[in-house]
Amino acid sequence: xxxxxxxxxxxxxxxxxxxxxxxxxxxxxxxxxxxxxxxxxxxxxxxxxxxxxxxxxxxxxxxxxxxxxxxxxxxxxxxxxxxxxxxxxxxxxxxxxxxxxxxxxxxxxxxxxxxxxxxxxxxxxxxxxxxxxxxxxxxxxxxxxxxxxxxxxxxxxxxxxxxxxxxxxxxxxxxxxxxxxxxxxxxxxxxxxxxxxxxxxxxxxxxxxxxxxxxxxxxxxxxxxxxxxxxxxxxxxxxxxxxxxxxxxxxxxxxxxxxxxxxxxxxxxxxxxxxxxxxxxxxxxxxxxxxxxxxxxxxxxxxxxxxxxxxxxxxxxxxxxxxxxxxxxxxxxxxxxxxxxxxxxxxxxxxxxxxxxxxxxxxxxxxxxxxxxxxxxxxxxxxxxxxxxxxxxxxxxxxxxxxxxxxxxxxxxxxxxxxxxxxxxxxxxxxxxxxxxxxxxxxxxxxxxxxxxxxxxxxxxxxxxxxxxxxxxxxxxxxxxxxxxxxxxxxxxxxxxxxxxxxxxxxxxxxx
Numbered sequence: 001x002x003x004x005x006x007x008x009x010x011x012x013x014x015x016x017x018x019x020x021x022x023x024x025x026x027x028x029x030x031x032x033x034x035x036x037x038x039x040x041x042x043x044x045x046x047x048x049x050x051x052x053x054x055x056x057x058x059x060x061x062x063x064x065x066x067x068x069x070x071x072x073x074x075x076x077x078x079x080x081x082x083x084x085x086x087x088x089x090x091x092x093x094x095x096x097x098x099x100x101x102x103x104x105x106x107x108x109x110x111x112x113x114x115x116x117x118x119x120x121x122x123x124x125x126x127x128x129x130x131x132x133x134x135x136x137x138x139x140x141x142x143x144x145x146x147x148x149x150x151x152x153x154x155x156x157x158x159x160x161x162x163x164x165x166x167x168x169x170x171x172x173x174x175x176x177x178x179x180x181x182x183x184x185x186x187x188x189x190x191x192x193x194x195x196x197x198x199x200x201x202x203x204x205x206x207x208x209x210x211x212x213x214x215x216x217x218x219x220x221x222x223x224x225x226x227x228x229x230x231x232x233x234x235x236x237x238x239x240x241x242x243x244x245x246x247x248x249x250x251x252x253x254x255x256x257x258x259x260x261x262x263x264x265x266x267x268x269x270x271x272x273x274x275x276x277x278x279x280x281x282x283x284x285x286x287x288x289x290x291x292x293x294x295x296x297x298x299x300x301x302x303x304x305x306x307x308x309x310x311x312x313x314x315x316x317x318x319x320x321x322x323x324x325x326x327x328x329x330x331x332x333x334x335x336x337x338x339x340x341x342x343x344x345x346x347x348x349x350x351x352x353x354x355x356x357x358x359x360x361x362x363x364x365x366x367x368x369x370x371x372x373x374x375x376x377x378x379x380x381x382x383x384x385x386x387x388x389x390x391x392x393x394x395x396x397x398x399x400x401x402x403x404x405x406x407x408x409x410x411x412x413x414x415x416x417x418x419x420x421x422x423x424x425x426x427x428x429x430x431x432x433x434x435x436x437x438x439x440x441x442x443x444x445x446x447x448x449x450x451x452x453x454x455x456x457x458x459x460x461x462x463x464x465x466x467x468x469x470x471x472x473x474x475x476x477x478x479x480x481x482x483x484x485x486x487x488x489x490x491x492x493x494x495x496x497x498x499x500x501x502x503x504x505x506x507x508x509x510x511x512x
Contacts, residue, residue, distance in 0.1 A: 061296035070314035083329025087337035090252035112456035118478025162430035166194035199427035238479030247334030274493025449487035
């Protein structure tokens, strides 16, 4: 039988609501003794082997599952826009900005990981979500502001991933069409049907009960991300070899360059450079789900230690892939680097290799969508269960046997209806605004400073009681202020890009 969702209150049987007490009350398990920093526990003590110190089912996450979650969240559709981002900034600024974003993300993620427990990092009270951490360490209005930014960003990521998945699905169809016609048919098509198809798959996978149960999907998605990144890298290297030269310039796209959007002016050069900052920032987005990932990790050792290793491993691996894909993509296409790297190789042989890469992107985005949306699902369901605790529609569960498997699925009507509506709304908005690069830039700008920099720094200062105007306090504030300016600049550039796109845009009639 599948474990009961953590987001729901007590079960309703025959209209009577069971009170939810501490699980140890029923199982007569003594509280666990406090673990030492080394994680040693007296084996003679009467502690539970099935439940953690907070009364919840024993967490089973490891360094590898946490790393797969992070890689799935980080190496998303953003990797495909990195060549375009470097093309706007050039060989000097592009790789430098990418490396700086990696260092900032790694540093602030480690600060955030230390805020998973309030007080003692080993035995302190757990914070199950990003909002819980903010509430425990900062409190006040900042909790509401954090929740609003976090969940709006998750919603936006779902829209962005729907757009990216449809682009890859269309690329497969157009590739086969182009090769069958021998290049005579331009193979134009609408993205709407492909977005709807992706939405149907997400409705199915969204019925997975909670974050702890999507680990297998994350591992598959992480493998797919390496697959299409490696193919993109290989094709980029091959393109450079065929060209016989490394394209690009030290300072990015030249004024006067003719692109599909028109001739690049001085103003457009500035907007493009700012938008590139947002695209690179989005490529490293994962802080908004870091606490939720950390809540799946078993202990001992202390969760923040495992998370620190997982973050270092994941960010290092993704940065190497990002550098290789972005730089070789720019070297292959120069100023004309496409917003989606794989589309730059056209539909020529080996077209089957591009089909594999695009299929891997779609599979990866199915998993990444869930990694980002499961915390949002849990938040709404938890709030609803507190708001209407006696509603059988909200809190009742029904056991549905799964044929051939021998397991039982616990169906909750509210979960099924609400998650289905959520996916339908994100799909509809994706159909209305299919501007991949601009959406990526806005998401990166909107979520980078508050979720990746500001809140982790402020929580760390509060938890460690760092005094005002001390050297460390000043250094952290300078880092926060600098990242705020970068986020504002990236947001301005991305909004300017959307304004330009809207001039030629017709709702639900976008074709490629």
